[in-house]
Each structure stands twice: as C-alpha cells, then as structure tokens.
Amino acid sequence: MTYNFQTNYTKLSPKLFQIVSKPNILNSKTILINYPLIEKLGINYSQNPNPELLLGSSKEQPFAQAYAGHQFGYFTNLGDGRAMIIGEHLTSNDERFDIQLKGSGRTKYSRGGDGKATASSMIREYLYSYAMKKLGLKTSESLAVIATNQKVLREDVHDGAILIRVMKSHIRIGTFEYALNFCSQEEFKEFVDYAIERHYPQLMEEEQKYLKFFQSVIKNTVDMVVDWYRVGFIHGVMNTDNISITGETFDYGPCAFINSYDQQRTFSQIDTFKRYCFGNQKNILKWNLGIFGRTLIPFLDKDIVLAEKLYNKELEIFDTYFEKQFFTMMKKKLGITDSKSPKQLVNTFFKFLEQSKADYTNTFIELMYPHSINENIYQTSEFLEIRTELKKAGLNLKLMQKNNPERILRNYLVEEALDDYKNFKNLDKVHELLEAVSAPYTRDDKLKKFQQSPSIEFDKRYKTHCNT
Ligand code: AMP
Ligand code: MG
Secondary structure, three states, X not given: OEOOEOOOHHHOOHHHEEEOOOOOOOXXXXXXXXXXXXXXXXXXXXXXXXXXXHOOOOOXXXXXXXXXXXXXXXXXXXXXXXXEEEEEEEOOOOOXXXXXXXXXXXXXXXXXXXXXXXXXXXXXXXXXXXXXXXXXOOEOEEEEEEEEEEEEEOOOEEEEEEEEEEEOOOOEHHHHHHHXXXXXHHHHHHHHHHHHHHHOHHHOOOOOHHHHHHHHHHHHHHHHHHHHHHHOEEOOOOOHHHOEOOOOEOOOOOOEEOOEOOOOOOOEOOOOOOOOOHHHHHHHHHHHHHHHHHHHHXXXXXXXXXXXXXXXXXXXXXXXXXXXXHXXXXXXXXXXXXXXXXXXXXXXXXXXXXXXXXXXXHHHHHHHXXXXXXXXXHHOHHHHHHHHHHHHOOOOHHHXXXXXXXXXXXXXXXXXXXXXXXXXXXXXXXXXXXXXXXOOOOOOHHHHHHHOOOOHHHHHHOOEOOOX
C-alpha cells in the first residue's frame, strides 16, 4: 500500500500546523474499506491490505492543522484535536487529496478532548459520506474505518476507530480566521495565495483575484447547500470550521436526512436554538460567508471604503444567486419544463409540504409514480390538485428521475445498523445500507424497504450527537 505523497501545506507558516507522530496502533483491524476509492486515487494495494499500511508509513511526517471557527456564532480557537493529515496524495492526473486520519489521538489542539473517536461514529461518517457521494454531491470521502483496539470513554465505554478521510483539502473558513488572527500579514497573504493556487488556480493571473476568489467560494458553497436541499440533508453543525472553501460537504457529525418536511427541523441535540435547522442552512451559509469575506477585505481594494463596498455587494448578490440556483433545482425536482408561473407552482408545492408535513423524499417519488407510496396524504385533494398542475407544467419524468433520489439514508435504519455493530459487532446492516444507497436514483423494488419513512414517534424524538 503506497500513497504518492507530495505534501506542500507544511511549507506554509509553522503557526498553521503542528507536526505530530503517526498513531501507535497495534493489532488494528479494517472495519470498512472503500476499494473503488482506492482505485480512483491510484493507490497500489493488495485485496487484503494490512490496515496499518493504510495509516501511512514511518517515512511520512503527519501534521495537525490549526484553525479557528465561529461555533454557534462565537469565535473559538480550534485545530485538529483528533485528526492529522498524513500527506497530500497526488493522483496520476495531478489531482491532490489530503489523506486525513480522524480519531488518531491527541494533538496540541485537543483542549480537554481525548483525541479519539468511537467506531460507531466513524462508521456513521463513512455511511453518510458514501451516501452523499453516490447522491452526486461534492463531499469528503471515506477510504476506510480501522478499529484501533483501544477503548474510548463517552457516556459508555466504546471501541475506538480511525476514519481515513479523503478530501481536496481541509482548508476551511475557520483556517482563514485563524491565519488572520494569529499569523503575520505576510504569512496570512502567503496562506491566502496558497489556498487560491491550490483550489482556484485559474484565478492566479486575474487582476482582481481576491475578489474572484470570494465570488468562487460563494458560488461553490451555495451550490453545495442547494444540493443539500435537493436531497434533504441537514448538516447539523455549520460552524465556520466545518465549511470547506471548495464546496465539499464534510464533517459528518450530527447530520441526518430529513423525513417529514419541516423547515424548523433540527436533529442535533446541541442545536437548542435551531440555528442549523433545515430551513436556516441558507441564512447560516450567508452568515459564514460574511465571516470569510471579512478576512479578505484588506485584499479586495487598497481603498478600505471601496473594499467594504465590494464585500457588501457580494453578500447582496448571494441572495439573488442562491434563489436562482434553488429555484432551478426545485424546477428540476418537480419536472417543470413548461409553465407561465413556475415560481407560483414551486411555492404552492412548499405550502403543501409545510402544512402536510409529508415525507420529503417520498413526496417526489409519489409525484413521479402515482400510488407508489401508500400514505393517505397522497390521496388528499390538495396533493392531487398540485399533481394536476404540475402535469400541465411538464412533470418531466426523466428530469425528475435524475434529481430525486429513490433512497436516502433513513436515519432509523442507520441507528439500527450502528446498534448491531455496537452490540454484536455485526456489520450486515451497514453493508445492506451501503448497497441500498449505492445507486440511489435507480428504481428497484427489492430495495423498497429502504424507502420507508420512520414512524411519526421516531421522527419526532430522533436526536443526533456530535463529538462521539
Ligand atoms: P467538530 O464539531 O467535529 O467539528 O469538532 C470541533 C472541534 O473539536 C474540532 O477541532 C475537533 O478536532 C475537536 N474535537 C472533537 N472531538 C474531540 C476529541 N474527542 N478530542 C479532541 N478534540 C476533539
Ligand atoms: Mg469539524
């Protein structure tokens, strides 16, 4: 097993990271492994690689990244408290990916934490990142979950594991906040230029490259959140340290897919004020981009008044761009190809969802295939009228099939699968779920049980936890 590491992040200011040692793991065992990803990355491997090799060799110099972040609205100094990047892997097409170990032990950024991760939470991240990738979203991917043979103490005693996470980079809005606050002006500029060159190299020669960089990050993260709305995803902890500048979804902590439609729905146990609820993800993204843009103001123009103006203008454009992308996406989900008032149709549809609290995913399936979902709500005149109106506007099946998943990760099934692992070390249900979401747009009657929404009682009381 060999990675092709050509790491360059560590050429930046040493204030931006801490060099750490490879985790000392003995008798580890592979819990899950993503062979297609190994192949995509062009990594040499045998069908049965030694899990310790997946964690990197002693030649490498792993590092933990420093970053800050606005957590629930408040500035905090953070960093990889339980993660390290073992290197940047270059593929044969010169694509660069961070190979990160999550749950790999304490670093200087661990604060009070133990640096560890429970196996079940890493399996959970593997499941969600896998499902999101297969749903067609830009996301971090999981290469493997490796059992560490160590115990992890939470409310109970758990088995520990390391997740190997692959991502274009782990540079996030919070890295800019950290660099601005703790690095010199030159170091900060060097970091910003590095981030642009790594992710937006086409901007390097542009006259207004910093402004264009801000615009590109806005565009990519808007597209990311619009895609979350498309598949009904609630991230759960949209702190600025969890928002990548590439528009890749990452940090699958207390996330979950929505069942019954509710703008106010929040799954995370710690999101008491519903800051990160389904409907607020758009506003929070804008808030986060406001924080990001502030770090770039000095680069936008020498004249600070003009720089502020440019910054404000971009945030104003955010709303129009978001609405445009959101509306285009919804038109596809509803198969609208020919309508004089498509906006009105989309709004009527949302009014129905709000009032009926119908299952988000299954409502689109029922629109595509009448009488396929056995729920009374789909026999009501309100729903049938909407369907008739949509039919007049196209109800284009091909378009809808591409944009409406048949199967998402149902959170009650995720919990059942994780319970089986926790209680019996049985991964059958995890594998079944991975299989069920591996081709989520393909209709398959054999997989019908994965379409079933949870009971109202489950959906009402279901809560997710982070930091596990
Ligand atoms: P998250 O909510 O997963 O984005 O985590 C927020 C911060 O807490 C990150 O910087 C993590 O590295 C850190 N963290 C989370 N869990 C632990 C842990 N068990 N030990 C040390 N640091 C942790
Ligand atoms: Mg995080």
